[in-house]
Amino acid sequence: MTPAPIAVALDAPDLETAARWAALVTPHVSTVKVGLELYLRYGPDVIASVQGASGVNVFLDLKLHDIPNTVAGAARAVARLRPAILTVHAAGGTAMIKAAVESAPHTQIAAVTVLTSLTEADLERIGLAGPADDAVRRLASLSVEAGATALVCSPHEVAAVRAEVGGGITLITPGVRPAGADTQDQKRVATPERALADGADLLVIGRPITASPDPGAAAAAIAASLRRAS
Numbered sequence: 001m002t003p004a005p006i007a008v009a010l011d012a013p014d015l016e017t018a019a020r021w022a023a024l025v026t027p028h029v030s031t032v033k034v035g036l037e038l039y040l041r042y043g044p045d046v047i048a049s050v051q052g053a054s055g056v057n058v059f060l061d062l063k064l065h066d067i068p069n070t071v072a073g074a075a076r077a078v079a080r081l082r083p084a085i086l087t088v089h090a091a092g093g094t095a096m097i098k099a100a101v102e103s104a105p106h107t108q109i110a111a112v113t114v115l116t117s118l119t120e121a122d123l124e125r126i127g128l129a130g131p132a133d134d135a136v137r138r139l140a141s142l143s144v145e146a147g148a149t150a151l152v153c154s155p156h157e158v159a160a161v162r163a164e165v166g167g168g169i170t171l172i173t174p175g176v177r178p179a180g181a182d183t184q185d186q187k188r189v190a191t192p193e194r195a196l197a198d199g200a201d202l203l204v205i206g207r208p209i210t211a212s213p214d215p216g217a218a219a220a221a222i223a224a225s226l227r228r229a230s
């Protein structure tokens with residue numbers, strides 16, 4: 001069976017746990033995501049540990065955000081690990097995104113538009129007043145112009161972003177929760193089925209899978225519900 005278009009966020013406190021989660025979910029999902037917690041604790045070795053023998057895609061979520069020269073150096077430093085995807089913050093601007101794209105030619109650069117943990121009230125406080133959609137669409141189009149071939153947005157904006165950038169750009173949505181699940185610190189959320197129907201190519205799902213007593217079964221259940229819905 002083809003693995004579901006899900007990136008499981010391996011936000012674990014230690015490498016053993018992350019590697020165990022990865023081994024349990026990889027029969028069911030296309031991708032595992034390594035984020036700041038794991039990478040800052042263990043560094044580059046973490047990639048091989050979570051990949052194991054499965055060859056699953058590794059999404060390195062470092063959300064780089066700095067001046068172009070610094071981001072170019074950081075992207076070069078991790079490009080040798082050949083992650084399938086590397087994140088940068090779209091708010092770093094076009095020159096910064098372009099620097100990442102040029103420095104990691106074998107990795108897909110995904111620009112994070114507006115974090116899924118932010119509400120419109122939060123956005124107003126940081127100077128992005130107005131509907132989240134507007135900021136997300138603006139950041140999406142400048143990122144694509146700068147050469148990003150993937151974008152991260154919430155499921156709420158994915159249809160608008162698809163209309164803005166067209167096909168050919170990979171749309172990645174965190175902020176995904178099965179119906180009735182605890183939303184925790186996520187604010188702009190939708191179900192996996194809704195996110196996919198609205199145009200997402202890859203769903204980032206962490207705690208609904210990893211906090212389950214059986215992460216393998218939780219991943220399999222979400223994968224099956226996506227297959228039923230499609």
Ligand SMILES: O=C(O)c1cc(=O)[nH]c(=O)n1[C@@H]1O[C@H](COP(=O)(O)O)[C@@H](O)[C@H]1O
Binds near residue numbers: 115205206
């Ligand atoms: O870039 C991301 O992956 C990301 C962007 C965003 O806007 N919101 C967001 O939650 N994420 C990541 O997606 C994952 C979501 O995890 P859960 O909330 O546990 O499903 C975390 O690893 C976040 O770092």
